[in-house]
Amino acid sequence: MSFISLLWVLLLGSLLGLELIGKVPPTLHTPLMSGANAISGITMLAALTLIVKAEGNIPLLIIGSVSLGFALFNVVGGFYVTDRMLAMFSRKQSNKK
Amino acid sequence: MNLPVIIKFVIDLLAVLLLALGIKGLSKVKSARDANRLAAFAMSLSVVGLLSYYLGTSGIAIQSWIWIIIGSIIGSLFGAILAKKVPMTSMPETVALFNGCGGMSSLLVALGVAIFPISGGQENFDFFKSLINEVSISVSIFVGAITFTGSIVAMAKLQGWLSTPGWTQSKVRHFVNIVFAVASLIAFFDLINGNTSSIWLLVIVSSLLGIGVTLPIGGADMPVVISLLNSYSGIAAAAAGFVVDSQLLIVAGAMVGAAGLILTQVMCKGMNRSLVSVLFGGSLSAQSTSSSGSGEYTNITSCSVEECALTLEAANKVIIVPGYGLAVAQAQHTLREVTKKLEQNGIEVVYAIHPVAGRMPGHMNVLLAEADVPYEQLKEMDVVNPDFPATDVVLVLGANDVVNPQAKNDSSSPLYGMPVLDVQEARTVFVIKRGMSAGYSGIKNDLFDLPNTSMVFGDAKKVLNDLIGELKDLGVGEK
Numbered sequence: 001m002s003f004i005s006l007l008w009v010l011l012l013g014s015l016l017g018l019e020l021i022g023k024v025p026p027t028l029h030t031p032l033m034s035g036a037n038a039i040s041g042i043t044m045l046a047a048l049t050l051i052v053k054a055e056g057n058i059p060l061l062i063i064g065s066v067s068l069g070f071a072l073f074n075v076v077g078g079f080y081v082t083d084r085m086l087a088m089f090s091r092k093q094s095n096k097k
Numbered sequence: 098m099n100l101p102v103i104i105k106f107v108i109d110l111l112a113v114l115l116l117a118l119g120i121k122g123l124s125k126v127k128s129a130r131d132a133n134r135l136a137a138f139a140m141s142l143s144v145v146g147l148l149s150y151y152l153g154t155s156g157i158a159i160q161s162w163i164w165i166i167i168g169s170i171i172g173s174l175f176g177a178i179l180a181k182k183v184p185m186t187s188m189p190e191t192v193a194l195f196n197g198c199g200g201m202s203s204l205l206v207a208l209g210v211a212i213f214p215i216s217g218g219q220e221n222f223d224f225f226k227s228l229i230n231e232v233s234i235s236v237s238i239f240v241g242a243i244t245f246t247g248s249i250v251a252m253a254k255l256q257g258w259l260s261t262p263g264w265t266q267s268k269v270r271h272f273v274n275i276v277f278a279v280a281s282l283i284a285f286f287d288l289i290n291g292n293t294s295s296i297w298l299l300v301i302v303s304s305l306l307g308i309g310v311t312l313p314i315g316g317a318d319m320p321v322v323i324s325l326l327n328s329y330s331g332i333a334a335a336a337a338g339f340v341v342d343s344q345l346l347i348v349a350g351a352m353v354g355a356a357g358l359i360l361t362q363v364m365c366k367g368m369n370r371s372l373v374s375v376l377f378g379g380s381l382s383a384q385s386t387s388s389s390g391s392g393e394y395t396n397i398t399s400c401s402v403e404e405c406a407l408t409l410e411a412a413n414k415v416i417i418v419p420g421y422g423l424a425v426a427q428a429q430h431t432l433r434e435v436t437k438k439l440e441q442n443g444i445e446v447v448y449a450i451h452p453v454a455g456r457m458p459g460h461m462n463v464l465l466a467e468a469d470v471p472y473e474q475l476k477e478m479d480v481v482n483p484d485f486p487a488t489d490v491v492l493v494l495g496a497n498d499v500v501n502p503q504a505k506n507d508s509s510s511p512l513y514g515m516p517v518l519d520v521q522e523a524r525t526v527f528v529i530k531r532g533m534s535a536g537y538s539g540i541k542n543d544l545f546d547l548p549n550t551s552m553v554f555g556d557a558k559k560v561l562n563d564l565i566g567e568l569k570d571l572g573v574g575e576k
Contacts, residue, residue, distance in 0.1 A: 003229050005336045006347060011334060013348035014227050015119055017331075017355025024124040024363060026452045026477065030459040032123045033324050036356055039116060040199045040330040042140065042349040045147050046206040046337040047168070051161050052151045060213045061164045065203035068168030074199035077176030079137040081183065081191055081451075082123075084131040088466035 031085045038078025044071035101153030107344040108146030115139035116349055143345055159347060174292050186424045188460060189440050193252040193323045196330050200244025200561055203333035204300070207237035207340050211296050230287045233339030238296065239281060239303045240333040246307030247326050251319055254311075261313065265372025270313050271377070277306040310376065320453070321364050325372070364453075370515075394541070400551040405527050406567035412489035414445045416481065418518055419465065421455050422495015422530070426557035429468035432494065434472060435561055435568070436470075442573045448474050449481040451499035478518055483523035485513045493520060493528040493544075495557050501542045512540055526550040529560050 024032055051064035113307065116139045118280025151157050157165075160419045176195070182189045209233050248505040284299035314322050323339040331353030338346025361529060365372050404455055417436065423429060448470060454461035462475060476484075485491070485572055496518075503510040520526050521544055553560055 006339060006344065007418075009344045009347045010351050013335070013351030014355040014532045015516055016348075016354035016361060017120070017357075020117060020120045020352065021124055021356045021359045021363075024360065024572075025459075026128060026461040027459045027475075028124060028129060029360065029364060029535055030188060030192070031129060031133070031461060032120075032196075033327055033360060034188070035123045036353050036360070037134060037192055037199065037327045038151060039120070039136055039140070040196070041202065042143065042326065042346055042353075042354045043199060043203045043206060043334040043337045044140075045143060045343055045346055046334075046341045047202060048144065048165065048357060049132075049170075049343065050206055051164050051318065052155070052157050052210050054161065054164075055548060056158070056160060060209050060455055061160065063209035063212075065164040065168035067209065068165065069156045069172030069200035070198040070205065070543045072169050072172030073176040073179075074195045074202065075137075076173040076177070076187060079133060079140075079179040080177055080180035081188065081195075082133045082174075083130065084180065085188065085463050088172070088463060089129070089472070091248045091269075094444055095560050096183055 027089070031082050034078055034085065035082040038075050038082060041071045041074035041078060044068055044075060047071055099153075101150050104153070105150035106144050106428075108142060112143040112146065112345060113348050113410045115142070118353065120352060122164075122177055123335035127347075138450060146345075185464055186258070186427070188463065189320060189323060190252040190255040192256065193326070194326050196323065197233045197245045197248030197490050199239060199330040200241045200248065200326075200333050201332070203237050203337040204241030204245060206337045207234045207241065208296065208300070210234060210340055211238075211293065211428075223308075227288065230340065231291075233336050234296075234297060234348065235285050235288050237333055237340055238299055239285065240329050240336060241301055242303035243307035243310070244326050244329045244333055247311040247329075249424070250308050250311040251314075251323050251326065254314075255319055255449075259312075261315065261360040274306060274309045276513055277302050277309055281306060312374065318370065319419045321361055321370065321372070321375050324357060324361040324364055325376075327524070328354050328361060331355075331357055336418070385539045394546055396546045396548070397533070398548070398551045400527075401554060402563040403567050404551070406564055406571060407552050408527070409444075409490055409492075409564075410442070410523055410568065410571050410573050412439075412444055414484075414488045415439060415447075415490045415492065416484065416488050416494045416520075417446065417455060418491060418493045418500055419448060419461055420459075420494060420496025420499065421449075422497075423557050424455060424464050424495070426495065428494070428558035428561050429464050431558050431565070433468040433470055435564055438565065438568050438573050446474065447481065448478050448485070449478065449520075451478050451496070451518055452516070454496065454499060454551070457513065464560045475487075478516060482519050485519045488523040489525065491520045491523040491526045492527060492560075493530075497530075497542055500541065501540065503540065503543050506543070507567060510540065520544065521547055521549070524549065527553055530554065531556060 047064050047068035053059060054060040054064060115135055119132045119136030119139060122128040223404040250259065280302040281299055284295045284302060287295035288299060311322060330348045335347045335350030335354060340352055345547040363374065423432065439446050448465060450461055455464065465475060499520050500510060500520045501512055502521050507513060526549055528545060530552060532554065545552060
């Protein structure tokens with residue numbers, strides 16, 4: 001992909017992000033932050049790319065693997081704690097019925 | 098286009114769509130939990146897409162598989178264990194830690210590509226050939242390092258492992274941070290000029306900059322900082338997307354970056370702080386020492402748990418104002434028992450939730466939900482404020498700055514203008530507190546001096562337990 005089209009992607013992605021969150025009830029600030037934070041662990045894809053392209057370069061494989069570990073720590077932990085937090089709200093609602 | 102490219106394109110598109118829907122859904126109570134799972138699903142989908150693309154094109158060497166498996170298992174395992182074990186009270190620092198690791202990941206990718214330019218393969222993967230790659234590598238390292246060290250400092254401060262050093266409250270810190278910033282700029286340009294070795298300088302000074310910027314910020318502002326750093330980790334991911342030429346990474350990173358900025362702004366509004374003053378103003382307490390906000394208490398009334406119980410028994414309407422102190426004492430379950438007794442006696446009980454109660458917006462809702470407090474009893478500040486004059490008793494539990502009338506009355510106070518709960522309007526206010534120490538902002542609370550305020554000194558959990566005993570003796574809730 002050319003650099004210019006990547007810039008377009010960046011611009012449109014940012015605009016999308018700005019639009020997605022309008023009014024958020026304060027209740028959800030912490031879960032939302034934690035969920036968005038888990039998504040930022042998408043950099044695991046970059047780590048994967050690095051490992052696949054390393055072609056037997058051991059230091060690069062190690063760096064990629066460590067990077068992948070950090071990213072997955074972020075992703076798995078992030079989604080998990082968000083779910084734990086949100087589970088409390090939904091349990092409340094189902095009790096009601 | 099061959100098949101693997103088309104498949105990856107479709108999967109990436111689907112993943113972006115699901116991620117966007119996920120973020121959107123997370124901002125509504127009803128859909129939040131499903132939205133979170135949807136986003137998690139989209140992330141796994143994107144991994145499948147990427148791996149299948151490589152399997153269909155260049156193939157993946159056994160050696161690569163081994164390192165992929167090692168990295169994923171260790172990272173996921175630690176993430177899952179921490180997420181499962183961590184108590185709800187330490188949510189803010191946990192998010193900070195996860196966030197820092199995301200930043201670290203982007204930094205490592207850029208570092209790896211910079212030190213070992215990979216060549217060959219199907220695509221031209223020699224990154225240092227073009228200026229754009231150098232810039233994106235530098236940005237990825239710079240933002241990634243700031244995110245990492247900043248988040249770790251934020252976590253350490255919230256955990257109480259790190260206090261705010263005195264020098265960071267003086268003008269010196271601006272000088273120090275400017276030096277770090279200029280040094281990273283120099284490293285940045287040096288790197289673009291092709292001097293690869295200055296990459297280490299960039300790593301070091303941007304790490305120091307992350308520490309230098311976060312360290313002076315007071316505990317009360319930490320949630321805002323974490324939210325901002327969360328936005329940075331999105332930017333770092335987008336920069337890493339440029340490094341490895343992945344649109345999906347750029348879109349997802351940009352989305353998180355932008356959404357994080359909005360959320361940061363929303364939080365700032367709730368605390369009546371501007372982002373600029375959070376970042377450069379230092380901690381609130383440092384400002385207050387010079388203002389009229391500080392001073393001695395002159396008219397403190399303290400009372401026993403027994404008196405408190407007697408007043409509660411006679412009340413018709415009680416409002417509870419929970420704060421972080423309640424969470425620290427792990428007293429939310431005990432509190433729930435107290436309010437159950439009161440409710441059984443026909444007393445109306447409501448919880449007043451300040452937008453920044455706890456240490457992060459929404460934190461208190463999570464904690465009270467954990468203790469089975471019905472969702473309808475949680476009232477937001479704007480809803481509950483008109484109710485205070487008609488309220489008999491207000492119980493302030495471990496909250497401080499959010500009930501400080503100074504924010505309304507004293508224009509010289511650093512808190513002035515912050516939206517607060519008007520608890521002083523109620524007939525009687527009980528403040529359950531360990532001692533006379535100041536709140537998170539370090540500012541004297543005028544509420545404690547008011548004639549209708551009584552202090553009940555003690556650990557929140559112990560006081561509440563005693564209260565249950567006293568209420569039992571009075572026959573409250575024994576029907």
